[in-house]
Amino acid sequence: RDSLEKLMANVVKGVPAVQAVPLIPGVSSKGAEVPVQSPSNHAVKVGSVRNATAADVEQAFAVGAKGFRTWSRTPVDARAACLERMADLLEENRDRVLALLAAEAGKTLDDGIAEIREAVDFCRYYAVEARRLFGTATKMPGPTGEDNRYLWRGRGVFACISPWNFPLAIFLGQISAALVAGNAVIAKPAPQTPLIAYEAIRLFHQAGIPEDALLFVPGGPEVGAAIVAHSALAGVAFTGSTRTAWGINRALAAKDGPIVPLIAETGGLNAMIVDATALAEQVADDVVLSAFRSAGQRCSALRLLFLQEDIADNMTTMIEGAARELQLGDPSLVTTDVGPIIDDKQKAMLEAHIADMRETQKVRYSGKAPDGGSFFAPHIVELDSPGALTKEVFGPVLHIVRWKAKDLPSVLADITASGYGLTLGVHSRIEATIRKVTDALDTGNVYVNRNMIGAVVGTQPFGGSGLSGSGFKAGGPAYLQRFAQEQVISINTAAAGGNASLIAMG
């Protein structure tokens, strides 16, 4: 612990400073250099990033197209082995990565450790999945005299556009999926977290991913727009806001060129339904974790808690009591439960939301935020109806609504009406109630009598539908196919010469 805290302290102070630059072989970027500030201490500069220019994006596609030709013809087993080496490298470099996660993204130690675990899991899981799915061509049934082979190939130069709230796990999850499926990748991290992304890309290269098959193209929305508008783009994996996903869809539709997939994971207005039979202590624990861990900056986080009215007073008091105990502050300290908000812009949005809520609803609890960084403490708001919250509020704000036992159908209708479908929690000891809820809702990830964050790769494939995304589940058995394309080769083996030499392919 002592040596970890020392390392943390150094990285948080910017020693050694990370200077991220676009990584595109043969290109030396002329983009503007932007300092990267620590969200928990604005006096600290963690490093700097040189953002990509429009010319860099162009070059990245040109280099990536060449990289794709070699990488996509590299045997699946060798591609998977690179991911496994990446997992090992992440584990070997864990402390430094942890320190960077704290310094640049304000991740607490618990969150940082969980995030590295998730990143490692993505690499190992997709390696296994790629061998299972893409390893050999499948011989299809059919008439004699014909040989039909079904196989998977990469699509081309794939864009991975990722968010600041999981700057390692989601960034790397997208990239490892796209790479192992046989694509070259243009990786654009969120502008708030380019340094951890840069480190991850360098580890990928060290793990054996060719530099021309994985291009690092940092920058803001204009860089994202240039990537998405490019005529050679073969597909997009995007995690971020619903609004940005709409923009990507429009941009893809607006150009002529290959028809490409968008794999999107976006927002949520995630609800938990608690009835009067639920175990109070378990509920309090699960609510506080789901709403406030990671400062509520997870798309899976609980936003809207439906408490059956008989237990609502008691439950709210317990939740508030537990929220009061949370330690806010420096994320690099082992004792901290809740770190900062990513930046002042996000913090201002949360403050504006609470100001709004004060006018029409009851703000029941406002925690106290420390000074010196982008801190925003947990808040609990009591709503007079679920309709009082219509948009995702990305931070540690829990909204509570009461419901009467006879009104369960209208609670379910309200949740459906939001249009989001990412995570859902249910707490009840009545099986029929649990069944009614799970039957009625299409939400992507449903958690019963437990917390609703921290989906485990390979165990709880994660992703939602409707306004929450394209419904493809990261860390699940049907994810890698979204990044690849099928091919069928049909050979007339009865023809003169028999084409026998071709049959061994795949």
Ligand code: UN1
């Ligand atoms: C996100 O916050 O963008 O289950 C999604 C979880 C995480 C959520 C990641 N996998 O909490």
